[in-house]
Amino acid sequence: MDTQRQVLDRLRSSFKSGVTIPEQFRRTQLTKLTYMIKENEELILKALHKDLAKPKFEAVLSELDMVSNELHCAITNLSSWMQPEYVSKNLATKLDDCFIRREPLGVVLIIGPWNYPLQLLMIPLIGAISAGNCVVIKPSEVSAATDSLVAELIPKYLSQDCYVVVRGGAEETAALLQNRFDHIFYTGSQTVARSIMQAASVHLTPVTLELGGKCPCLIYGSVNMEAAARRLVWAKFFNAGQSCVAPDYVLCTKATLDSLVPAVCEVLEEFYSKEPQTSPDFSRIVSPKHWTRLMELLGRSSSKVVVGGQGKEEDKYIAPTVVVDVADDDALMQEEIFGPILPLITMESVEEGIEFVNRREKPLALYVFSEESSVVNTVMENTSSGGFCSNDGILHMTLPSLPFGGVGASGWGSYHGRWGFETFSHRRACMLRGWALERLNGLRYPPYQENKLSWLRWTASPKTSCSLM
Numbered sequence: 001m002d003t004q005r006q007v008l009d010r011l012r013s014s015f016k017s018g019v020t021i022p023e024q025f026r027r028t029q030l031t032k033l034t035y036m037i038k039e040n041e042e043l044i045l046k047a048l049h050k051d052l053a054k055p056k057f058e059a060v061l062s063e064l065d066m067v068s069n070e071l072h073c074a075i076t077n078l079s080s081w082m083q084p085e086y087v088s089k090n091l092a093t094k095l096d097d098c099f100i101r102r103e104p105l106g107v108v109l110i111i112g113p114w115n116y117p118l119q120l121l122m123i124p125l126i127g128a129i130s131a132g133n134c135v136v137i138k139p140s141e142v143s144a145a146t147d148s149l150v151a152e153l154i155p156k157y158l159s160q161d162c163y164v165v166v167r168g169g170a171e172e173t174a175a176l177l178q179n180r181f182d183h184i185f186y187t188g189s190q191t192v193a194r195s196i197m198q199a200a201s202v203h204l205t206p207v208t209l210e211l212g213g214k215c216p217c218l219i220y221g222s223v224n225m226e227a228a229a230r231r232l233v234w235a236k237f238f239n240a241g242q243s244c245v246a247p248d249y250v251l252c253t254k255a256t257l258d259s260l261v262p263a264v265c266e267v268l269e270e271f272y273s274k275e276p277q278t279s280p281d282f283s284r285i286v287s288p289k290h291w292t293r294l295m296e297l298l299g300r301s302s303s304k305v306v307v308g309g310q311g312k313e314e315d316k317y318i319a320p321t322v323v324v325d326v327a328d329d330d331a332l333m334q335e336e337i338f339g340p341i342l343p344l345i346t347m348e349s350v351e352e353g354i355e356f357v358n359r360r361e362k363p364l365a366l367y368v369f370s371e372e373s374s375v376v377n378t379v380m381e382n383t384s385s386g387g388f389c390s391n392d393g394i395l396h397m398t399l400p401s402l403p404f405g406g407v408g409a410s411g412w413g414s415y416h417g418r419w420g421f422e423t424f425s426h427r428r429a430c431m432l433r434g435w436a437l438e439r440l441n442g443l444r445y446p447p448y449q450e451n452k453l454s455w456l457r458w459t460a461s462p463k464t465s466c467s468l469m
């Protein structure tokens with residue numbers, strides 16, 4: 001088996017050979033990736049079920065279809081994404097060709113997490129291939145079945161000289177990070193992101209960080225409580241709450257809470273039955289370690305459980321849990337929950353809710369439920385988050401036309417659709433000059449004179465550039 005060094009040398013020399021540059025090569029690899037997903041649907045679903053007991057319905061929507069839609073978007077738009085982008089010019093550059101050329105970065109590293117172990121590796125990979133890079137793919141060792149399947153499938157479908165899966169946990173990833181990459185795309189926790197940045201700083205490697213945090217959901221003004229409860233419960237308990245964009249906690253008035261609690265309890269029963277442990281539609285916690293973290297978090301909380309609270313270690317099961325009476329300093333409010341526990345917190349006005357959100361790190365997603373557009377706009381205009389969605393959860397990230405990423409502590413950079421292509425491209429500023437109008441150029445050469453300066457400033461002024469292309 002090749003060492004990490006040999007693998008990287010192979011990718012580096014493939015990149016240098018220019019094999020990944022032609023559109024046809026990129027298109028072929030993307031098409032092969034499409035076949036990989038299509039021809040192995042059953043194996044992928046089986047692996048996701050083994051890792052997280054992911055229901056087929058959720059796996060199809062959030063893993064297979066999201067990847068297929070992104071592939072379709074990339075294959076359809078690749079040609080236009082790769083075109084040079086001509087820019088406006090001033091009088092001094094009127095005869096020149098001025099454009100932005102998207103160039104691949106080189107050999108890039110994609111490190112994935114375990115919660116959507118296929119989607120969160122494949123969508124960045126689509127961006128990296130589209131942009132013409134060679135790629136090292138590092139799946140999460142925690143979702144072991146998907147990790148092993150990805151490692152088996154990628155070499156069967158994609159060029160082994162350009163795309164390689166390297167497996168392992170923290171130790172192997174740390175060793176991998178000692179090598180020089182041209183970009184690192186990391187999805188995972190804020191804690192590990194710090195080590196990634198440290199390692200990247202040695203080689204001054206740019207990073208994209210897709211992180212997490214506590215995504216709030218504010219419910220204010222009039223709402224259709226039945227619909228709100230369904231959408232909230234769906235977004236929160238999809239994948240058993242192990243979604244980076246799951247609503248982490250809810251803020252609402254006491255009056256809203258009084259109608260929200262029974263509505264949420266009713267919806268939970270409707271979705272997962274009176275015995276959620278027997279429901280095939282409810283996922284499991286990924287590992288005993290993650291199960292223990294969540295149960296301990298619940299144990300340390302002084303909040304009041306209104307539904308759920310039970311856990312079965314041998315089954316990695318935690319019941320869909322809703323808690324109220326949550327103090328500011330409660331254990332549940334100190335870290336991202338990332339599991340099926342939903343705190344409902346009372347704040348008597350939307351302004352107080354906004355203030356509560358703004359006292360914390362900027363979240364990856366922010367939700368507001370209200371039938372009043374003034375409430376939606378007030379929340380949107382007075383907060384900051386990676387993404388924003390009103391009257392629903394998670395859905396904003398399913399559109400390839402919207403950039404997906406965080407802001408502040410929830411991440412740097414974005415991807416999906418064209419944004420993924422941009423993330424893995426260098427936008428090279430190109431000016432192709434000819435030899436004409438040398439007398440005009442003479443204006444900038446010494447000996448410097450006041451009248452030359454005036455003319456020069458006029459030719460370079462934005463006022464003379466307006467629609468000159």
Ligand code: NAD
Nearest residue numbers: 112113114139140169170173174188189192210211212244
């Ligand atoms: P993690 O940081 O533990 O692991 C992610 C990856 O980093 C894995 O591949 C793992 O092998 C590797 N890794 C772990 N420790 C390492 C170390 N010390 N040095 C180098 N590499 C190391 O994250 P996770 O538990 O897999 O994911 C959970 C977190 O990810 C949550 O905070 C969640 O919100 C966030 N997340 C964000 C997004 C997003 O798109 N923004 C998506 C999913 C998850």
